[in-house]
Amino acid sequence: MRLDHLAELNAARNARKAAILITDTASGETQVLVEGQPVPAHLAEAVEKAFRSGKSGLIDIEGRLLFLNVHLPPPRIVAIGAVHITQGLARLAPVIGYDLTIIDPRTAFATPERFEGVDLIADWPEDVLKARGLDPYTALAAVTHDPKIDDFALAEALRRGCFYVGALGSRKTHARRVERLLEAGVTQEQIAKIRAPIGLDIGASSPEEIALAILAQIVEAFRRRSLSGGAE
Amino acid sequence: MTTMLDPLVTADTWAREGRAIAIATVMETWGSAPRPAGSHLVIDGEGNFEGSVSGGCVEGAVITEALEVITSGAPKMLEFGVADETAWRVGLSCGGRIRVYVEKLN
Numbered sequence: 001m002r003l004d005h006l007a008e009l010n011a012a013r014n015a016r017k018a019a020i021l022i023t024d025t026a027s028g029e030t031q032v033l034v035e036g037q038p039v040p041a042h043l044a045e046a047v048e049k050a051f052r053s054g055k056s057g058l059i060d061i062e063g064r065l066l067f068l069n070v071h072l073p074p075p076r077i078v079a080i081g082a083v084h085i086t087q088g089l090a091r092l093a094p095v096i097g098y099d100l101t102i103i104d105p106r107t108a109f110a111t112p113e114r115f116e117g118v119d120l121i122a123d124w125p126e127d128v129l130k131a132r133g134l135d136p137y138t139a140l141a142a143v144t145h146d147p148k149i150d151d152f153a154l155a156e157a158l159r160r161g162c163f164y165v166g167a168l169g170s171r172k173t174h175a176r177r178v179e180r181l182l183e184a185g186v187t188q189e190q191i192a193k194i195r196a197p198i199g200l201d202i203g204a205s206s207p208e209e210i211a212l213a214i215l216a217q218i219v220e221a222f223r224r225r226s227l228s229g230g231a232e
Numbered sequence: 233m234t235t236m237l238d239p240l241v242t243a244d245t246w247a248r249e250g251r252a253i254a255i256a257t258v259m260e261t262w263g264s265a266p267r268p269a270g271s272h273l274v275i276d277g278e279g280n281f282e283g284s285v286s287g288g289c290v291e292g293a294v295i296t297e298a299l300e301v302i303t304s305g306a307p308k309m310l311e312f313g314v315a316d317e318t319a320w321r322v323g324l325s326c327g328g329r330i331r332v333y334v335e336k337l338n
Contacts, residue, residue: 001255001335001337001338003244003338006243006244007244010244013240023333023335025259025307025309028306028307028336056268058259058269067257067333069257070270
């Protein structure tokens with residue numbers, strides 16, 4: 001591998017762009033393809049498939065054994081609510097390499113002291129999410145319990161095709177939430193994608209355990225996401 | 233930013249420090265291989281390494297081969313299988329098989 005190709009690949013990854021490193025296993029020659037760049041015709045099909053699936057593998061192209069190493073942007077998490085659970089999430093997410101942004105308009109909760117070193121925004125989700133686009137590589141976890149804060153973010157995440165949308169609250173709370181979202185024009189089909197009650201069922205009790213259950217559910221949603229559109 | 237260790241970032245950093253680097257990549261897996269295709273192990277000329285290509289089963293052997301690749305400059309495709317089939321060699325106790333490509337960073 002050439003050092004300039006490695007640098008180019010790392011730059012694309014750092015910019016959250018999908019990229020593929022192609023290695024000719026016979027010669028050792030490498031080539032970097034960043035999402036959106038033109039692709040040589042003989043590689044087009046394989047490259048498109050690799051970007052879609054995110055799966056790396058060997059392929060035989062015109063008698064040459066090529067390895068396509070696919071690098072998709074690491075999933076990131078947007079959490080609504082600067083609460084005890086997200087303090088736990090802030091410690092766990094970096095371990096598995098997920099970036100985390102926490103949004104909460106309540107300045108009593110969203111303090112730098114409680115969230116040292118975390119990307120924390122003390123503002124309304126309506127205002128923040130317009131600038132910071134949610135995308136199919138983003139997971140949204142709404143954990144304030146407060147419809148005024150959570151609801152917009154949930155609807156927006158469903159509209160933008162986030163690969164994971166989770167909401168804290170009991171089944172009863174969620175039933176009321178479903179009614180509100182329907183009234184707000186979100187479809188039943190979209191609403192069905194919300195994970196509620198949030199988190200894998202591991203019997204989590206403490207806020208940190210709930211954070212772990214949420215994180216595990218996010219990992220599951222990403223690794224088992226449908227390959228057709230990326231968002232489902 | 234995250235604190236997760238990233239072998240490709242390490243490779244870049246080490247190379248810029250003037251170290252000789254080999255990159256090992258899992259290119260194919262069969263059965264219950266511990267690390268998926270695309271996983272990296274980065275090795276320098278002194279045998280320092282970061283990342284993994286298995287659950288720790290074959291890293292030692294890959295590092296030995298990597299030091300040769302750093303000297304020769306020629307890439308190599310290695311294959312590892314089940315430990316008990318080839319008891320005198322390293323293998324994967326999980327029962328899988330993997331192909332690992334080792335190349336020099338130029």
